[in-house]
Structures are given as C-alpha cells and as structure tokens.
Amino acid sequence: MADPFVSIAARLAPAFAAVAGNACDPVVRPSDRADAQANGALALAKALGSTPRDVAQRVLDAAGDVSDVLASTEIAGPGFINLVFTNEYLATQVAIAMADERLGVRASTDPHTVVIDYSAPNVAKEMHVGHLRSTVIGDALVRVLSFVGHTVIKENHIGDWGTPFGMLIEHLIDLGEENAAHELGVGDLDGFYKQARAKFEASDEFKTRARQRVVLLQGGDADTLRMWRTLVQESTRYFNKVYSQLDVLLTDDDLMGESAYNDLLAPVVDRLDAAGILVESDGAEVVFADGFTNRDNEPLPLIIRKGDGGYNYATSDLACVIDRVERLGARSLLYVVGAPQAQHLQMVEAVARQAGWLPEGYIMNHVAFGSVLGADRKILKSRAGETVKLTALLDESIERAEAAVAEKNPSMSTEERTAVANMIGIGAVKYSDLSSDRVKDYLFDWDRMLSFEGNTAPYLQYAHARICSIFRRASVDRVSVRGVTPQLVEQQERNLALRILRFDAAVWEMIDTLSPHKLCTYLFDLASDFTSFYEHCPVLKAESDTIRDSRLALADATARVMEQGLQLLGIRAPEQM
RNA sequence: GCUCACGUAGCUCAGCGGAUAGAGCACUUGCCUCCGGAGCAAGGGGUCGCAGGUUCAAUUCCUGCCGUGGGCGCCA
Numbered sequence: 001m002a003d004p005f006v007s008i009a010a011r012l013a014p015a016f017a018a019v020a021g022n023a024c025d026p027v028v029r030p031s032d033r034a035d036a037q038a039n040g041a042l043a044l045a046k047a048l049g050s051t052p053r054d055v056a057q058r059v060l061d062a063a064g065d066v067s068d069v070l071a072s073t074e075i076a077g078p079g080f081i082n083l084v085f086t087n088e089y090l091a092t093q094v095a096i097a098m099a100d101e102r103l104g105v106r107a108s109t110d111p112h113t114v115v116i117d118y119s120a121p122n123v124a125k126e127m128h129v130g131h132l133r134s135t136v137i138g139d140a141l142v143r144v145l146s147f148v149g150h151t152v153i154k155e156n157h158i159g160d161w162g163t164p165f166g167m168l169i170e171h172l173i174d175l176g177e178e179n180a181a182h183e184l185g186v187g188d189l190d191g192f193y194k195q196a197r198a199k200f201e202a203s204d205e206f207k208t209r210a211r212q213r214v215v216l217l218q219g220g221d222a223d224t225l226r227m228w229r230t231l232v233q234e235s236t237r238y239f240n241k242v243y244s245q246l247d248v249l250l251t252d253d254d255l256m257g258e259s260a261y262n263d264l265l266a267p268v269v270d271r272l273d274a275a276g277i278l279v280e281s282d283g284a285e286v287v288f289a290d291g292f293t294n295r296d297n298e299p300l301p302l303i304i305r306k307g308d309g310g311y312n313y314a315t316s317d318l319a320c321v322i323d324r325v326e327r328l329g330a331r332s333l334l335y336v337v338g339a340p341q342a343q344h345l346q347m348v349e350a351v352a353r354q355a356g357w358l359p360e361g362y363i364m365n366h367v368a369f370g371s372v373l374g375a376d377r378k379i380l381k382s383r384a385g386e387t388v389k390l391t392a393l394l395d396e397s398i399e400r401a402e403a404a405v406a407e408k409n410p411s412m413s414t415e416e417r418t419a420v421a422n423m424i425g426i427g428a429v430k431y432s433d434l435s436s437d438r439v440k441d442y443l444f445d446w447d448r449m450l451s452f453e454g455n456t457a458p459y460l461q462y463a464h465a466r467i468c469s470i471f472r473r474a475s476v477d478r479v480s481v482r483g484v485t486p487q488l489v490e491q492q493e494r495n496l497a498l499r500i501l502r503f504d505a506a507v508w509e510m511i512d513t514l515s516p517h518k519l520c521t522y523l524f525d526l527a528s529d530f531t532s533f534y535e536h537c538p539v540l541k542a543e544s545d546t547i548r549d550s551r552l553a554l555a556d557a558t559a560r561v562m563e564q565g566l567q568l569l570g571i572r573a574p575e576q577m
Numbered sequence: 578g579c580u581c582a583c584g585u586a587g588c589u590c591a592g593c594g595g596a597u598a599g600a601g602c603a604c605u606u607g608c609c610u611c612c613g614g615a616g617c618a619a620g621g622g623g624u625c626g627c628a629g630g631u632u633c634a635a636u637u638c639c640u641g642c643c644g645u646g647g648g649c650g651c652c653a
Binding site: 027029030031032033039042045046052076077078079080120122162163164258281282284286292294295300301302303305306307313314317338339340342343344346371377404408409435437439440441442445448451452453454456459462465466470473509521524525532534535536538540541 | 578579580581582583589590591592593594595596597600601602611612613615616617618633634645646647648649650651652653
C-alpha cells in the first residue's frame with residue numbers, strides 16, 4: 001500500500017473499532033495543518049455519549065505506539081486528529097514504491113473483464129469533436145483499467161448499418177466505385193455524405209433507388225454487400241489515420257459495428273417475448289420499462305421492432321449487452337457516450353435487467369460527457385458554421401505546437417521538432433479534454449490548452465523534460481539513483497515525497513469515479529510540487545554527494561510518476577522540448 | 578408540461594459531509610553572479626444561483642424555486 005493515507009487509515013481502523021464497539025471509518029483526509037487528519041471521532045461522539053475530543057483521545061490511546069509511522073498525533077479543534085508522518089517513513093515508502101513496477105499503485109482486488117464502448121464514428125461521415133471526447137476519454141479508461149489488472153475489451157461500435165446506406169451506396173454507384181473509393185480514401189467523408197443526402201432530398205427517383213438498395217442490402221445481395229464493404233473499408237482506413245494521429249489504442253481488431261449484431265437482433269425479440277415483457281403498441285413491438293414516461297406522462301416504450309418490421313438502435317444495444325455478457329464474459333460494461341443519451345441508456349439497462357441479461361453485480365455504466373463549446377458558448381462550429389473536422393483540428397494543434405517549440409527552442413533539429421510538436425500538440429488537445437469534469441460542457445480554447453503555464457499538458461511535459469535535462473547535464477544515468485532512499489529534510493522535499501506517494505490514490509480515484517480529470521489534477525499538483533522543490537533545493541549544486549543523490553532520486557521518481565501518469569491518459573512525455 | 582444535467586473569484590476550472598472555500602490565467606509586488614525564468618515567492622479579488630430542511634458540522638446530502646443546456650415512440 002503506497003498511499004500513506006490508506007496505510008494509516010488501516011492502522012487506525014482497529015483503534016476506532018475498539019472505541020466504537022464496531023467497525024468504523026477513521027475518515028482520513030488531507031489537511032491544511034498536517035499531512036492528514038482523521039475525522040472519525042466527530043461522528044462517533046454522539047453515539048458514545050461523549051465529546052469528540054474525548055473520543056479522539058481514546059482512539060489514540062487504543063492505537064498504542066504509532067511512532068514508526070507518525071511523528072505526531074494531535075487532537076485539534078472540535079476533535080480532529082492531525083497526523084504527521086515521520087520523514088523516515090515517507091522516505092522508505094518512496095523507495096518501496098519506486099521498486100514497484102506500478103510505482104506503488106495497488107492492483108485491483110477484483111480483476112474482471114470490462115468492455116468499454118467508445119469512439120463510435122459513422123461510416124461515410126466525418127469524425128468531429130464529439131467523437132474526439134469519446135475516443136480520448138475511452139482510451140484513458142482502457143489504459144488505466146488495464147494498468148490495475150482488469151481484462152479490458154475495446155469495442156468500437158461504428159455506425160455501419162441502417163437506412164442511410166441505401167443512399168450512400170446509390171451515390172457510390174453514381175460516382176463510379178473507383179472515384180468514390182478514392183474520394184473516401186483521401187478523407188472527404190463529409191462531402192460524400194452531404195452529396196448523397198442532397199440527392200436523396202432533391203430527387204424522388206434517387207430516393208426510390210436508395211430504398212430499394214436498403215432492401216437489397218438487408219437481403220444480403222452480393223453486389224450490394226461488396227459496395228457496402230467498400231464504404232466501410234475506406235471509412236475505417238480513414239478512422240485509423242485519425243486514431244494513429246491521435247495516438248490511441250484502437251485498431252481494426254476492436255471494430256464491432258452495428259452490422260456485427262445483425263444475427264443477434266431476432267433472438268433479442270424472441271427472448272424478450274419469452275420473458276413475457278414484449279408488448280405490441282401502435283404496430284411496433286416494445287418493452288415498457290418501469291419509471292419512464294413521455295411528455296404526456298404516459299409510459300414510455302423502448303421500441304424493439306418498428307411498425308415496418310425493422311429493428312433500431314435499442315435492439316442492437318440490447319444485443320450488445322447479451323453479446324458482451326454471454327460471449328465476452330464481461331461483468332462491467334462502460335459506455336463512453338454523450339450525456340444526451342442518458343435516458344436511452346438507462347432504458348436499455350432497465351430492460352436488460354428486466355430480461356435477466358445483467359445479473360446482480362454486473363455493472364452497466366454510462367460514462368457521460370458534455371459538449372465541446374466554442375468561444376460563443378455554443379457547440380463548437382467552424383467559421384462556416386459547420387462541424388469542425390477532427391483532422392483539421394489536430395493538424396492545427398500540431399502546427400501551433402511546432403511554432404511554439406521553434407520559438408522557444410530554436411536549436412532543436414527539424415526532425416526532433418516535428419516529433420516533439422506532435423507529442424505536444426496532440427497531448428494538449430487530449431489533456432484539455434480530460435482535465436475537467438467530463439460531465440460538464442467544456443470550452444475549447446487554443447491559447448489556453450497550448451499554454452506552457454497552468455493546468456495544461458505542455459506544462460506537465462515540460463516538468464518531465466526538465467528532469468530529463470538535469471540527468472543529461474550531469475551525465476548521470478537515471479537508473480543509477482533508483483536504489484537510493486531519499487533524505488527528506490527541506491519542506492519542499494517532504495511535500496514532493498508525499499505527493500509521489502499519492503499517485504496510488506489518484507489513479508484509484510480516477511477509476512472509482514471513471515473521471516480522468518482526477519488524475520490530471522494530481523499530475524498538475526505533482527508538477528507544481530516539483531518546480532517548487534527544484535527552485536528551493538539545489539540538485540546538481542547540492543552541498544554533498546549524499547544530498548545530490550537523494551535529490552536526484554526524488555527527481556527521477558517524479559519523472560517516472562509523471563511519465564506513467566501521462567501514459568495512463570494517453571499522452572507522451574518527450575525527453576526534451 | 579414531464580424529466581436529466583449544470584450554476585463556485587473578472588475569465589477558465591478544482592473542491593472527498595469537516596477547521597479560514599483553492600488553483601491557473603489576468604492584475605499588483607518581490608526574486609535574474611539562476612541546475613531549462615516555459616520558473617519561484619507573495620498580494621488583492623467570493624452573499625459557493627436563491628430559499629428552506631437534515632446534521633455536532635453543508636459548496637458538498639434532501640426539497641422547492643430561478644437561470645442555462647439536453648432528452649421526451651418507431652433517427653442513432
């Protein structure tokens with residue numbers, strides 16, 4: 001257990017239990033006036049018919065000698081127990097954490113299979129900032145859940161099926177398959193989709209062809225399927241270019257489009273019927289989930305099969321639940337999907353539970369996120385009023401980063417500058433998306449996200465690069481100081497050591513709340529504590545070799561935690577910038 | 578109308594039922610014989626949307642209102 005708060009809570013728990021007469025939480029929290037404070041005594045006082053300060057004293061008496069861990073335990077205010085760790089304890093814990101491959105982060109005590117549904121762009125449609133959020137947040141969750149030992153299955157539920165494909169295929173035929181494939185291949189997905197859409201709306205003849213084509217597609221017509229595959233392949237090739245630029249983990253192996261569930265749709269209907277919850281309503285087959293009403297306060301159905309016999313998204317979402325639980329063996333299903341779909345997903349979950357497809361203890365969690373807003377506080381649009389293309393946005397970020405690097409580090413070679421600009425530009429976009437509470441809308445601001453000041457990726461990357469530079473300058477191999485247990489004398493050394501040890505807690509907070517911004521906040525605090533340390537404690541000019549090695553060990557530990565933390569967010573940490 | 582989010586410094590955002598609500602930017606003031614100043618230290622700036630309630634203790638939990646945004650039967 002690397003987090004000293006967890007350790008001390010475990011240490012005090014028996015003492016609290018002895019005083020309370022049953023198990024109770026010591027409520028260890030960060031404190032302004034000590035390393036930590038235990039607040040558990042205040043809640044106990046009333047039940048014990050005593051004062052909080054008296055309870056606190058009894059707890060401390062019951063705890064016995066804790067001097068191996070704590071330098072002081074002081075009862076303060078109404079009954080807080082202020083806790084100060086010994087320097088030796090913190091130093092030893094840092095050494096232990098640094099000898100661990102996960103840098104002190106606890107492994108999951110309950111590893112299981114988690115399916116994460118994220119990204120989900122549509123075939124023959126441009127990726128936009130909504131996909132950016134889903135992709136970046138989902139990718140971070142994949143990394144962090146894998147890190148603590150879960151088996152994570154990535155599922156990219158691309159929109160590759162449904163009625164729009166009638167018009168898309170007819171448009172493909174009109175353009176000539178070669179031309180169309182080329183257009184899609186170079187990434188002009190939006191143009192393609194819009195042209196098809198325009199024809200569909202303008203021409204009855206085209207509309208009729210498109211509808212007939214949908215029938216052919218669903219009927220499995222070989223020629224139609226071949227053209228459909230062209231659309232899908234050219235689109236996924238384009239998605240892969242974006243994923244590669246974005247530096248996320250998704251590959252073709254993770255593709256699990258709507259079309260993949262075709263054969264599972266009829267069984268969904270059958271099984272709902274067998275469960276006795278399928279109802280006919282206005283010609284459609286639906287399930288009424290408890291607690292959902294429409295605008296007239298009538299029960300709101302989840303439509304399983306439309307009046308025309310076709311299926312829709314609720315059906316395939318239910319098929320997904322079955323597939324993920326029964327075939328993939330997942331116990332936890334995460335959906336990184338925009339907040340507007342909250343009710344839909346709640347209904348799917350409610351029906352899945354009613355049908356018995358999500359047993360007790362199985363989790364279906366909507367990892368909801370808000371919209372990306374422009375400077376006008378409205379959903380981000382380009383100057384022309386259209387959705388912003390993801391590739392254009394990423395290109396611009398890299399360009400801006402490159403300009404900044406060129407200005408601030410002119411001596412860097414062109415090759416290196418290109419590589420570093422990529423890490424900074426992409427890191428900045430991802431971090432700005434990850435660093436605030438995902439459920440809120442967030443304001444897209446180039447200048448802020450690419451700034452080297454404040455809670456930004458470049459600031460964190462800079463802190464890391466600076467540490468690498470210290471070792472370069474001193475010609476010291478970082479590995480060589482890894483066995484050193486640091487000496488914590490100065491306040492800044494102590495603060496930094498304690499922060500390093502809190503990495504464990506930060507990672508677990510991100511996992512428990514599925515909120516990457518918890519880890520971001522931690523890394524920003526780590527960088528702040530480091531710069532403060534570096535300002536006050538000479539490293540290479542330390543007064544003795546012992547102190548120098550101790551400080552180098554702290555610097556190395558900081559850089560390792562920073563790099564690992566950024567890696568869990570899907571962000572690179574260049575060694576110079 | 579019903580329903581789900583959100584509302585914290587001028588701006589962008591943290592904040593776990595606990596002590597005096599924090600950070601970054603911007604603003605003011607220090608620190609350049611400095612290891613990467615892309616920095617550090619300090620200062621000003623708040624009726625935590627409003628009103629009740631629960632609690633020893635509420636920015637945090639509950640209820641109502643106000644404001645903003647979203648969702649509400651065959652699109653996904």
